[in-house]
Amino acid sequence: MTENLNVFAVRMLTQKEYFAPGHRACQGCAEVLAVRLVAKALGRNVIVAAATGCMEIVSSPLPFTSWRVPWFHVAFENAAAVASGIESGLKVLMRKGRIPRKKIVTVGMAGDGGTADIGLQALSGALERGHDFIYICTDNEAYMNTGIQRSSSTPFGASTTTSPAGKAQMGQITWKKNMPAIAAAHDIPYVATACPSYPIDLVQKVKKAADIEGPAYVHILAVCPTGWRSAPELSIKLGRLAVETGVFPLYEVEKGRYRMSMDFPKLRPIKEYFKLQGRFRHLTDDMMEEIEKRIHREYEQLREKAKRGV
């Protein structure tokens, strides 16, 4: 379905930019592209609470800002808690008649470190309390801002500066933490995965998340040429390969019901994805085969869930 909509892409996206050009992101950064698309999808009636990380650093060097919507950065691990505060502040002020009633979407935004590691507790608390907000995780699979250190979202086998490939160890030795599943386990009304290589799908999901009452979680894979040791011009292609190889499936969980956004009966070989990235350079064919087996198994499990609807 998404494929068909690509024809109308230009007309479906607003030309207005709420995340301004001139920011300091690296060449080929897909994370900043994701943020720009998220901002487009949400429009102007939004308040963003951002965690410390790449997107904060590239967009807000005092006295400049790339944000044309209200934007707030407090610390690394508390984007969800700050968003909770903003949401409840707006709610009570509207109830007491101190500010006019209107729909303002509150958004928490963080990278994979700020979400899956240090911010997980604050996020879980905010999801459990049921605040009406969207949480966006832009996942570039390591602590890129501090210099490519591993996170719990770094994929198995990837070499980072704290999970280097050496003689005794082949890079990251743990499997990527399944954040969307953790979010979904909170029984929130909406969970989705997205990737800026599929901009229309991403925008639609963010819009849906904004319309739904209660907490919504959108997990976005963001290719990072600097950290992935890939060519900047390949970022869009790599995002597509992540989806088409089954490494990062696009799906939604709406009120507990799973739905594949794109389904591939036959996945592309994982090697096509790996060979374009320096962080997997050290992997042997055997290792890649092992990883592929697990990726396929997980992909099938997800498809099964979507077939059953739960």
Place this chain on the structure above:
Amino acid sequence: MEVSIAAAEAVKQANVDVISAYPITPQTHIVEYLSELVANGEFDAEFFCVESEHSALSVCVGAAAAGARAFTCTSSQGLALMSEITYIASGLRLPMLMIISNRTLSSPLSIWNDHSDVMSIRDCGWIQFFTENGQEVYDHVFISYRLGEDRNVILPVIVNMDGFILSHVIEPIELIDQEKIDQFLPPYLPLHRLHPDRPVTMGAFALPSIFAEAKKAQEVALRSSMPKILETWKAFGEMTGRYYHPVETYKAEDAETLLVTMGSFGETASVAVDMMRQEGRSVGLLKVRLWRPFPFDELKKAALGAKQLVVIDRAISVGGPGGPVASEVKSALYGSDNRPVIYDFIAGISGRDVAPQDFIKMVDKAEIEIEEGNREGYEIYGVRE
């Protein structure tokens, strides 16, 4: 009325919009009573019992940035956990109130009172009051919001009350009519707020080329809040007849020896002063009410003229120059001629009882030591060895 309940009543009367807290002994009674008020529909506020103190203060920061009046309270480990955000709240210039039921920091784990928790965030940039009894806690809720939200101040405020010793004690408290409070404390009108109608970026990062300027602006703001603090206390005094000062004095004018205390020690120490005065000894008392900004001038004015100061601290600065209050008092008086000799005791840590007799013993000890030429006295009082 229990002091914690009076504090919660004050939070209700102050028309707080968002409350966010995590339970910790001895702060729990405040949040329990607040949640009761909200559950019974007697108090229109958003109340969140969040998953940690770090989030408790983060929620307040978000709410304050959205333009709401926010409240949290904590103790000890909870304060240590939220300490990161205390520095950010003041740097962002977000007014809010935090009551700390002061409790000692682990380890060893202890639920009882001392000031080690708040001393760990001494330099966090909040206005910080210490209180001596329940009435002062109740009163300072209104004082703090009016002061912190003043356009010439715009800072968060901490009200310290000694855990258990104050928080759990039942004492008569004079409540103020709602009408009077609403006049004293109008609804919060922020200078900037997060709202799409007027987008702002808050919490940008600073390169070294601009950081010092931003930090100096914050320092100037805290230092120059002093006249507003005095003004707010004066306005409050005119409304209630209860006047407060940065350094309170008791029988201090002509005293040769001055006790210096902070927090609930003040009431017990004043009993000790009465007892010593009856014996004809020239002893008075200074009580530090305003901890930040530190009232250097007021302290100097009150202390100069005495022969010796006996400072009773309720926190240890391990490996440092003595207790934190004594440190500040010493800095305040360093440049003065004829400055008194300062003897520093650490007493009552982890809630160990300090009776009027103990204050007398400390004065005795200090006077003997000073007489013998020990002019740099510092010791932990009453330790079994």
